[in-house]
Structure formats: C-alpha cells, structure tokens
Amino acid sequence: HQATVTATINDQAVEVNPGETILEAALRDGIELPNLCRVGGCGTCKCRLLQGEVTEMTETGYLLTEEQIAAGYILACQSRPRSDVRIAAELAADVQGTRIDGHIVQKQMLTHDIAQIDVQLEDKIDYRAGQFAQLTLATLPQATRSYSFSSPPSDEKRVRFAVRRVPGGTFSTRIVDEDVVGEKLSVRGPGGDFWLRPGTEPxxxxxxxxxxxxxxxxxxxxxxxxxxxxxxxxxxxxxxxxxxxxxxxxxxxxxxxxxxxxxxxxxxxxxxxxxxxxxxxxxxxxxxxxxxxxxxxxxxxxxxxxxxxxxxxxxxxxxxxxxxxxxxxxxxxx
Ligand code: FES
Missing domain, CATH: 3.40.50.80 (Nucleotide-binding domain of ferredoxin-NADP reductase (FNR) module)
Structure with missing residues (x-):
C-alpha cells in the first residue's frame, strides 16, 4: 500500500500520488519546474533534495557531477518520493522554448524500424544542429516526446526528425506504422547542450x-x-x-x-x-x-x-x- 506524500517545492506544497514523479506532480499542480526531455536525458529538471527520500528511476550519475550528487541534486523527472520531501528548484519561466505548430509533409522509412518525417512549420525555429525538440501530434496530445533534429538549421521553416519504433510506444508506433502525412504536429524547443563546438583540432x-x-x-x-x-x-x-x-x-x-x-x-x-x-x-x-x-x-x-x-x-x-x-x-x- 502506497500513500500520497507531499513535496514542498520552494514554498509550495504539492500532493504526489503513488507512482508519480516529482516533475509530474509539480506540473499537474501548475508549478513550472524546468523540463525538456522528461526521460532523464537532458538534466534540465535538476533540483535539490533538501529533505526526505526519493527512488530514482534511472542512473543519474552521468548527468550530474559528483559534487552535485553530493549536494543532493536529483532529476525531478526521474524521482518518485518515498516520503514527504522538500525540494529547492529554480523555476524558470520559459526554458522550453516556443511552441511552433506545423504538419507532417513527408515520411520515409529509413530502416525497418526508423521513419524520417519532414515537418513544415508555421514559423522558423532557431536551434543548433545536435539539439532536440519536443514533438506533439495534435491527435495524441498526451504523448509528447523528445527527438533530435536530423537536419541542420536552414532558412526554410522545415525540419526533419528520425523516429525509431519502440514496441508498444504510443507516439513512435503511430509515426512509424501509420500514415501520418498531413497530420498536425507541434515542435517545442530547442533543448540540450549537444552541438559542435568551434575549433581546429580533430x-x-x-x-x-x-x-x-x-x-x-x-x-x-x-x-x-x-x-x-x-x-x-x-x-x-x-x-x-x-x-x-x-x-x-x-x-x-x-x-x-x-x-x-x-x-x-x-x-x-x-x-x-x-x-x-x-x-x-x-x-x-x-x-x-x-x-x-x-x-x-x-x-x-x-x-x-x-x-x-x-x-x-x-x-x-x-x-x-x-x-x-x-x-x-x-x-x-x-
Ligand atoms: Fe528531466 Fe530532462 S527533463 S532530465
């Protein structure tokens, strides 16, 4: 039997239901904890656990430094409280970039389980090659997923992504296995720190x-x-x-x-x-x-x-x- 616990984020108390992450509970209650990937891959949701205990769903050691871990940093999207917790977080108003609407104009299978989709956006999106965005299909509003741009930025309002089928996956099976050309898809971003640094060495x-x-x-x-x-x-x-x-x-x-x-x-x-x-x-x-x-x-x-x-x-x-x-x-x- 698991009970609801309370997460106090800065000074705001949020009820966390069994199975919920701190991030899910915070967002449900309208607390804008910074986040992007929601799968423990970007580090955007890092915050400090001041009191209480959490279960971490993934290994966070590679995103957080030893000092940060020692100082109690956790990833809110990967942490389920085991007790009442107190969290210190920087609530950034708009780290998620802007949401730009668009629609899928082309789809091509790259392999037996990876589909490439081209999305025509209503506005230009600024990003660096290597970064990712959150994609949401208008017909699957609850299944927002993060994917890297597979095309470099250009002046055209067109972006490209490669989506691999995850068996049973709501978003990926829809993209890979169904005819999605013409469907509305919004893109929010960019996110991530993965881009080619300038330099001269190999x-x-x-x-x-x-x-x-x-x-x-x-x-x-x-x-x-x-x-x-x-x-x-x-x-x-x-x-x-x-x-x-x-x-x-x-x-x-x-x-x-x-x-x-x-x-x-x-x-x-x-x-x-x-x-x-x-x-x-x-x-x-x-x-x-x-x-x-x-x-x-x-x-x-x-x-x-x-x-x-x-x-x-x-x-x-x-x-x-x-x-x-x-x-x-x-x-x-x-
Ligand atoms: Fe938690 Fe990306 S939102 S690691």
Missing part, C-alpha cells in the same frame, strides 16, 4: 542506432560551413538493415576531404545476404576508437547509454579531457 563522433540523427545534422552543418578540421564518424548498428543515411554519408565522404566515415556492424551471425557480404568493420564501435582516433581532442557521442558510457571511458583512457566529450544519451521512449 574531432571524433560516435553514433549508435537512432543516435545518428543529431550527429548527421551536425555533419551536414559542418560540411556546409566548410569545416576543415578532420572529423571521423564511427556509426554502430546491429545489422545491415539497421544502417541508414549510408549513401548520404558515403557521398559526404567523397565531397568533404576532412571527413572519414566508418560504419560498424555488431551482429556477425546473421543469415541476411547483406550481412554475409559485409566487408566493413565488425564488432562494437568502441573497439574501433583507438584505430580511428587520429589525434582527436574532442568527441561527440550519441546513442544508447551503455554504448555512450563505454565510449566515454575509452576516450578518457586515450587522454581526451572529460569536458571535451559531449554526449547525448538516447533513452527508450515510447
């Missing part, structure tokens, strides 16, 4: 699965502005059928001398023709870091948390400073 980028989308946006932007420092991309996928933007990336490699592209497949015993004929790299992307580091002094990682964590450890071992490793961990969302 860069390594590592993407896993649907984590390629923001990195692909970054690469297009870097190429468009004539980036001359060496950029290497390691892209890890399970099988041939999970690779996408392959032709585009190979074409980019031909026209952009500074860019090297290394796709890596992890599943070696597939019976699929394409996999049997695969002559490229086999294994885990992290096994190819040493060989393709080429003197990189900064890194951009995006994909499932275990891949990102492993890559980060390897890069730190190879002498890349932790603060020059930029990571966006993709958590399963539905």
């Amino acid at each position: 860069v390594i980028m590592i993407a896993g699965g649907s984590g390629l989308a923001p990195i692909y946006a970054m690469l297009q932007e870097a190429w468009q502005r004539g980036e001359s420092r060496p950029v290497t991309l390691l892209f890890g996928a399970r099988q041939c059928r999970d690779l996408y933007y392959l032709e585009e990336l190979r074409a980019l490699e031909k026209t952009w001398p500074a860019f090297t592209f290394v796709p890596v497949l992890s599943n070696t015993d597939s019976e699929d023709e394409c996999d049997k004929d695969w002559s490229g790299a086999h294994g885990l992307v992290t096994d190819f870091i040493d060989e393709h580091l080429h003197g990189a002094t900064s890194a951009y990682l995006c994909g499932p948390p275990p891949m990102v964590d492993a890559a980060e450890r390897r890069l730190i071992d190879k002498g890349i400073a932790a603060e020059r490793i930029h990571a966006d961990r993709f958590l399963t969302q539905n």
Whole structure:
C-alpha cells in the first residue's frame, strides 16, 4: 500500500500520488519546474533534495557531477518520493522554448524500424544542429516526446526528425506504422547542450542506432560551413538493415576531404545476404576508437547509454579531457 506524500517545492506544497514523479506532480499542480526531455536525458529538471527520500528511476550519475550528487541534486523527472520531501528548484519561466505548430509533409522509412518525417512549420525555429525538440501530434496530445533534429538549421521553416519504433510506444508506433502525412504536429524547443563546438583540432563522433540523427545534422552543418578540421564518424548498428543515411554519408565522404566515415556492424551471425557480404568493420564501435582516433581532442557521442558510457571511458583512457566529450544519451521512449 502506497500513500500520497507531499513535496514542498520552494514554498509550495504539492500532493504526489503513488507512482508519480516529482516533475509530474509539480506540473499537474501548475508549478513550472524546468523540463525538456522528461526521460532523464537532458538534466534540465535538476533540483535539490533538501529533505526526505526519493527512488530514482534511472542512473543519474552521468548527468550530474559528483559534487552535485553530493549536494543532493536529483532529476525531478526521474524521482518518485518515498516520503514527504522538500525540494529547492529554480523555476524558470520559459526554458522550453516556443511552441511552433506545423504538419507532417513527408515520411520515409529509413530502416525497418526508423521513419524520417519532414515537418513544415508555421514559423522558423532557431536551434543548433545536435539539439532536440519536443514533438506533439495534435491527435495524441498526451504523448509528447523528445527527438533530435536530423537536419541542420536552414532558412526554410522545415525540419526533419528520425523516429525509431519502440514496441508498444504510443507516439513512435503511430509515426512509424501509420500514415501520418498531413497530420498536425507541434515542435517545442530547442533543448540540450549537444552541438559542435568551434575549433581546429580533430574531432571524433560516435553514433549508435537512432543516435545518428543529431550527429548527421551536425555533419551536414559542418560540411556546409566548410569545416576543415578532420572529423571521423564511427556509426554502430546491429545489422545491415539497421544502417541508414549510408549513401548520404558515403557521398559526404567523397565531397568533404576532412571527413572519414566508418560504419560498424555488431551482429556477425546473421543469415541476411547483406550481412554475409559485409566487408566493413565488425564488432562494437568502441573497439574501433583507438584505430580511428587520429589525434582527436574532442568527441561527440550519441546513442544508447551503455554504448555512450563505454565510449566515454575509452576516450578518457586515450587522454581526451572529460569536458571535451559531449554526449547525448538516447533513452527508450515510447
Ligand atoms: Fe528531466 Fe530532462 S527533463 S532530465
């Protein structure tokens, strides 16, 4: 039997129902706790636990520093109170950016489970390649989800996202499995701190699965502005059928001398023709870091948390400073 507890956020008391996170309870009661991804991936909802205890739904160690954890910081979107709690939070009025309405004008399957959608917006949205936005379908108002832009910013009011099907997922199955062209979709953002920092020294980028989308946006932007420092991309996928933007990336490699592209497949015993004929790299992307580091002094990682964590450890071992490793961990969302 679980009982309702009270969360006191700054000076406002909120009832938290069993199973609710602090963020959910706060928003339900109209307290504007800053938030963006709501899946523990961006750190926007960090706040300080002054009193009481919470259960954390995900490992928060990678978003919060040791000092912050020691000081009691938690992620409100990932914390369920186990007792009455007192929270100190900075209530920012508008960290969520503006909401811009639009509609889906095109959809293309990139793989068997990833769909690319093009959204025509009513206004231009300002963002950096690598950042994400919250998407809401007019017909599914309760299922707002965060996705990275897979196209770089342009003067057109058109943006692109790649959505991977999560079995049972309300938003993703709708986008991937149904005909959504013409549907109204609003975009709120941008969010996140994942974007290519300027510099002159070599860069390594590592993407896993649907984590390629923001990195692909970054690469297009870097190429468009004539980036001359060496950029290497390691892209890890399970099988041939999970690779996408392959032709585009190979074409980019031909026209952009500074860019090297290394796709890596992890599943070696597939019976699929394409996999049997695969002559490229086999294994885990992290096994190819040493060989393709080429003197990189900064890194951009995006994909499932275990891949990102492993890559980060390897890069730190190879002498890349932790603060020059930029990571966006993709958590399963539905
Ligand atoms: Fe909680 Fe992003 S809103 S981590």
